[in-house]
Amino acid sequence: KLLLLIKRMAGCISSCLLILLAWALVHFLPGSKGPPVTNYDGTIYFNHESLRTPATKEEIVEVVKSASKDGRKVRVVGSGHSWSHVAHSTDILLSLHNYAGVVSVDVPEKRITVQAGMTFHTLNAVLDQHGLAMKNLGSISAQTVAGAISTGTHGTGLKFGNLATLVTKLELIS
Secondary structure (H helix, E strand, C coil): CHHHHHHHHHHHHHHHHHHHHHHHHHHHCCCCCCCCEECCCCCCEECCCEEECCCCHHHHHHHHHHHHHCCCCEEEECCCCCCCCCCCCCCEEEECCCCCCEEEEECCCCEEEECCCCEHHHHHHHHHHCCCCCCCCCCCCCCEHHHHHHHCCCCCCCCCCCHHHHCCCCCCCC
16 A cells, blocks of 8 residues: 555656646746746646737727738637647737626616626626526636637536527627
8 A cells, every 4th residue: 555655646746747847848938928828727838929918899909900910810818727728829819808898787688798808707796786697607707708608618407508508699809
């Protein structure tokens, strides 16, 4: 039993050392123009050329137009709720966390319009203020609305679709 315990501890230590090495490599590699992007549990790290954090639709449009003119790509990053390098990009990263306001609330229709960067934690609080609630939720409230509907986030139950099925209108900037 002691030998098995020692083997398991060695495996854990090896894993921790690999994560630490990856962290150190990313943090000290030249070429990054800002802090590295990481996922929520710290297992994914990568550097980026540029991270933009627009607060208005006009600022988002400007980022997209400028990138297109320069032949660069834009990739949206959310709350980092991924175990893969899905958001990894050497071009422009776009965080919508500053684009996270309430546009309108229609209590009789039980409908709310929000900006893409709003987290479900905030959305749930706003809905509660108006006596409303989601039919179904995923387990991570730090996800943004745009991230959840883009990735097929779902709650539970055979009678519920994923969160994207609750969307009645969407504005896309391309």
